[in-house]
Amino acid sequence: MGVLGAIATAAEAKTAVDLFTGTTRVAQEFKSNGLEVIASDVATYSDILAKCYIETDANEVDLIEIKSKIDYLNQLPGFRGYVTEHFCEDARFFQPKNGLKIDAIREELEKNFKSDKDFSILLTSLMLAADKVDSTTGQHMAYLKKWSHRAGNDIELKVPDLIPGKGKSILGLAEEVVAGLPAVDLFYMDPPYNQHRYFTNYHIWETLVRWDKPPVYGIAMKRLDSRSPQTHSVFNKRKLMPAAFKDVIIKAKCETLVVSYNDESWVEPIDIAEAIFEAGHESVALLEFDYKRYIGSQIGIYNKAGTKVGVKGKRLNKELIFVAGDTSRVEAIEAMVAGRGIEPRT
Ligand SMILES: C[S@@+](CC[C@H](N)C(=O)[O-])C[C@H]1O[C@@H](n2cnc3c(N)ncnc32)[C@H](O)[C@@H]1O
Incomplete structure (x- = not known):
């Protein structure tokens, strides 16, 4: 199991959204772990992949x-x-x-x-x-x-x-789709972070x-x-991306929010953490991986009143994942990931 599957388990999630699903591999990992998943992307090939792997129940074909x-x-x-x-x-x-x-x-x-x-x-x-x-x-x-x-x-x-279980594909722009999505246990997002289309x-x-x-x-x-x-895509535009990203984070209705972070991003980790707090989550941890091993927490766990220790301007060369939600849940997820030494990608 990859880290995202492990996070889903630690979050005790039964339902999930994978916004910006792309190849659908993360949605597939969630579905393989028994979650009911909504996968969404603007790419038509992604919609076909999601119809095949996420919407289709292997037990019914x-x-x-x-x-x-x-x-x-x-x-x-x-x-x-x-x-x-x-x-x-x-x-x-x-x-x-x-x-x-x-x-x-x-x-x-x-x-x-x-x-x-x-x-x-x-x-x-x-x-x-x-x-x-x-x-x-x-x-x-x-x-x-x-x-x-x-x-x-x-x-x-x-x-x-094919994977057994329930799921759905939604073809559309994340910034438009997000508001109509139901509240889920786990919301994962992996947007484009730069000009690469x-x-x-x-x-x-x-x-x-x-x-x-x-x-x-x-x-x-x-x-x-x-x-x-x-x-x-607005997510490929330097000027528009940070606000669009923040808006999507704020509109994601969920218990646990997981955001993949790319170190070539136009957005600083601290700005993402702030958007996460604005969305109402109690705590956020930025989990850091190197050579596919968990190596710690970049900004640790901070509640809204806590000191925001950023990594502004620092060139990161690591895989990073934000995990947000109630403090106890974020702590449980972090402990689970730390204890397993598992890979950051599925
Ligand atoms: C970093 S990739 C996601 C990769 C995915 N997690 C995977 O494992 O394949 C970003 C995705 O965002 C999609 N995308 C770009 N702009 C979008 C928008 N405005 N709305 C929805 N999806 C968008 C792209 O089509 C691409 O699949």
């Missing part, structure tokens, strides 16, 4: 039927379409043999599986399979000069590891999910609508 749909998709003959043209010929994200298959499978999903109950599972399966044969270092801002080793493998869709970093997933075949530009064949203000 017919795995044999899903497997036979995946077998069917795997044997489709490839053909040259949008992916082959832009991501294999104009750019070199995939080898053409795999681009042809991706085109054929995605087109088939669009034509004949769009209203299938397993659509999100099948599309997730395609995303994961494509991810395994791409020629990048993980993001889509660039492809490797020389083909990656894995790019030479043949793409193969597999049934994703997920919309462009993962543009191929966005396109594969939307299947809107947009015009592209640049060496990485990014979506032309990356330039449009509608696709820009």
